[in-house]
Amino acid sequence: MTTYDYAIIGAGIAGASLAAELGEAGASVLLLEAEDHPGYHSTGRSAAFWEECYGGPQLVPLTLASGAHLRDNGFLRPRGALYIGRAQDKAALDSFMDRFAGTGATIERIGREPIAARVAGLREKWTDAIWEPACADIDVARLHEHYLARANKAGTTLVCRSAVIQADRTGGAWSLECSNGNTYASCTLVNAAGAWADTIAELVGARPLGIQPLRRTVAQLRTDPAPLPDQPLVLDISGSFYFKPEAGRVWLSPHDEEPSAPCDAAPEELAVAQAIDRFQQVVDCNVVAVERKWAGLRSFAPDRLPVYGMDPQVEGLAWFAGQGGFGIQTSPAAARLAAQLLTGSPRDAVTEGIDAAIYSPGRFA
Structure with a gap:
């Protein structure tokens, strides 16, 4: 059985963007989606816009850091x-x-x-x-497809109709039993399950964060x-x-x-x-x-800020969740930041001005 570096639960904008960043950093990635296709829930129903003040002052750095990628790749349409x-x-x-x-x-x-x-x-x-x-409409469907295409090119394995129904960790790896009858293995499990984030936390033996x-x-x-x-x-x-x-x-x-x-x-x-x-x-x-x-x-999350990083109590569990309605507009910087936190890579021009500590799951410990 292949043991992936990362298994990400959820292939919405969060999981897809993080899979792209991790894959491009050289990691092997498994992207698990419970539905028939990625983005069925929040991502596929968003009337998203890139709006600098959305989510409050502590989200502005993520939003501004994401703007160049969204503009330069044609995902924004000026609106005000x-x-x-x-x-x-x-x-x-x-x-x-x-x-x-x-x-x-x-x-x-x-x-x-x-x-x-x-x-x-x-x-x-x-x-x-x-x-x-500066407010602009976001072409959500194109942006989501962009991340899925990048993830695929980087070697990510996407498996739909595969809800995780049991997860156990032994010998430094997760064994993930899924609803499609298959079992997968990974070193790190990433909870990018959106509305189901706390449900997944309970399933894997972690403390729910109140998302x-x-x-x-x-x-x-x-x-x-x-x-x-x-x-x-x-x-x-x-x-x-x-x-x-x-x-x-x-x-x-x-x-x-x-x-x-x-x-x-x-x-x-x-x-x-x-x-x-x-x-x-x-x-x-x-x-x-x-x-x-x-x-x-x-x-x-209870403080309305996103949750990025390793769980402080459960070995091999990471969070990329609690992104409210701002997950799409912050996806370029958020995914880059989360990938750097998970891999231990240094900050770059996109993330150097972002205080990751305020988004850490450890703040709820």
Whole structure:
């Protein structure tokens, strides 16, 4: 039986990007996916954008370090973002500006006139905003395929329909029994299982870290009038909605974070109705039809920061999980950093300014 250097559980954006980095560093990698194809859950359902402030100030270094790779390889489409508010939201807008001062994020405060010029039909009560010009849409499918192709070229073995059902470690290696009837061996096991990260931890005898899946709902609306194609991403400074144009339609979310068991997430009708109600309080237009609706799970550690590195208690177990909704926009730098932590390689130009200690699983020990 082949003993791989690394077996990664989960072939979404996390597992695929890490497999590419480890493979290109010369490691032998096994990538195990429980579903029929990679990216079925959160990765395949993301309305992702590269947004410098998303996830908070401690995520800005990962986001900025990922920007060049995403831009240079054509995965970004310029969009811009507006965090909008009303008169009563002044304190929240002031706090946002203060939190991100000095992080390197490019943001500026703007008033009613430039907001209305960017958002057609904006209602009068929305008078203040923070403008983030660098925000861009991410071509998630192409990015995911990019990582899978790099991993494949580097020799990664991808096996789908292979949920790990038993894991034992003896003699310095893991024996992994999978639902496809096969057993695999690896020196290091990487938990990149997204919403199932704590489930996998329990399976392999590790302490769960409290990584909680949260359901996020998105709906595609046909509106009259249709949105302007160059309209920015619009987010409520209080966190109750976001929307953006997509191929002549509006993609809209109530910014919900409903705790969920790990599952094949489905949208709730109430969440869709709440989103539409909030949207119509922002812009004056008619919602003609809800053409599509979907949901995905975004998984967070208790402090809402990602978890990268070796488990402090279980030998041969690594974490690459808890990446919330920012896993796609930070994937280039996050995967490079995690690969360096796992292999003991030195930092490079991408990761040299990132404090890995704040993402370590040891912080929960």
